[in-house]
Amino acid sequence: MKFETIAIHAGDRPDAAFGAISVPIYQTSTFVFEDVGKTKGYDYSRTANPTRKVLEDTIAQLEGGKAGFAFATGMAAETTVMHLLKTGDHVISGDDVYGGTYRLFQDVMRAFGLEFTFLRLNDRERIEEAIKPNTRMLWLETPSNPLLNIVDIPMVVDIARRHKLLTVIDNTFATPYFLRPIKYGVDLVVHSTTKYLSGHCDVVGGAVVTTTDELTQRVQFLLNAMGTCASPFDCWLVLRGIETLPVRMKKHEENAIAVANFFKGHPAVKRVFYPGLDSHPGHEIAKRQMKGFGGVVSFEIKGGIEIVNTFLKRIKVFSLAESLGGVASLAEHPATMSHASMPEDYRGKVGITDELIRLSVGLENVDDLTEDLEQALERR
Numbered sequence: 001m002k003f004e005t006i007a008i009h010a011g012d013r014p015d016a017a018f019g020a021i022s023v024p025i026y027q028t029s030t031f032v033f034e035d036v037g038k039t040k041g042y043d044y045s046r047t048a049n050p051t052r053k054v055l056e057d058t059i060a061q062l063e064g065g066k067a068g069f070a071f072a073t074g075m076a077a078e079t080t081v082m083h084l085l086k087t088g089d090h091v092i093s094g095d096d097v098y099g100g101t102y103r104l105f106q107d108v109m110r111a112f113g114l115e116f117t118f119l120r121l122n123d124r125e126r127i128e129e130a131i132k133p134n135t136r137m138l139w140l141e142t143p144s145n146p147l148l149n150i151v152d153i154p155m156v157v158d159i160a161r162r163h164k165l166l167t168v169i170d171n172t173f174a175t176p177y178f179l180r181p182i183k184y185g186v187d188l189v190v191h192s193t194t195k196y197l198s199g200h201c202d203v204v205g206g207a208v209v210t211t212t213d214e215l216t217q218r219v220q221f222l223l224n225a226m227g228t229c230a231s232p233f234d235c236w237l238v239l240r241g242i243e244t245l246p247v248r249m250k251k252h253e254e255n256a257i258a259v260a261n262f263f264k265g266h267p268a269v270k271r272v273f274y275p276g277l278d279s280h281p282g283h284e285i286a287k288r289q290m291k292g293f294g295g296v297v298s299f300e301i302k303g304g305i306e307i308v309n310t311f312l313k314r315i316k317v318f319s320l321a322e323s324l325g326g327v328a329s330l331a332e333h334p335a336t337m338s339h340a341s342m343p344e345d346y347r348g349k350v351g352i353t354d355e356l357i358r359l360s361v362g363l364e365n366v367d368d369l370t371e372d373l374e375q376a377l378e379r380r
Ligand SMILES: *Cc1c(COP(=O)(O)O)cnc(C)c1O
Pocket: 073, 074, 075, 076, 098, 100, 101, 141, 145, 170, 172, 173, 191, 192, 193, 194, 195, 204, 205, 206
């Protein structure tokens, strides 16, 4: 089956019990045994739940992996993955990952004796130099949040394979519609399903897709042991979102390209970050490994923080809010919002300036979007 068909039909659909075309929400904590020691495949909803299972099978197939797991949030998925490691292990991570990922690594996992090196993952030699005898995992995000930097996945996987490191990619921004990392040999894919997969800003959720039986067993064990799984209703919302993922992603991209082109050469704009522009340093790599460039556009405004605040006050069609990936366009200020959990000097080092604004370009009419940006940028 092709992507669009998987998005609508994967897993146990229509429902085996009554043929419901919409996946039933099995809002139950426990399942009655048929006999002593005999179930219908489910015993307790933390361990497994039929609604969750359809979502897990769907995401696994969309990513081309072995098995999928649905979590309460993207951070619950990431926290669970980090428990594949043990005290003393070392992780190499992209330096411009999601702010919450950085906080989980630095302010939570380090206290359990994990070590981290944060690095721009664009230089083979520098990555190899960072590998230590205790390095176990390589964590990457491409396009990264909020700078939209591109990592050459085959290059990073090649290094990881030769040093027996587990590669984990956060595929939230691209979604499997634009990027299927498992094809390039990545071991684990994580998602914040809060974003494009659900697509309507009405749920928080996370997912992990595995590639081997060993990883599948281990992640299933951790999900159950740690209790980080998603609720049946939240799984249903994400499932409903995924059904329209292909059409939404195409339109998000079309609108994002128009917005990126609008910024290009605009007198009030210092810099545009969008991997679909020829001028983006990762454009060629992105074109090679992705089917599209996604719906997030970041830009730097000329003139400092007062001008940033004026812009954010003036926008009307774009809403000032964290998060991304919904049908409604959002604008946010990484330095004080999504990436406020990164220390100021670290943000400066990776290039998240005070003038940087991140847009999640939604599905409104593109003329309304560019007109809104124009009036918010106007010098009055
Ligand atoms: C939002 C986000 C997360 C965290 O997901 P939650 O669902 O908010 O917990 C992780 N990675 C990326 C790239 C994100 O955008």
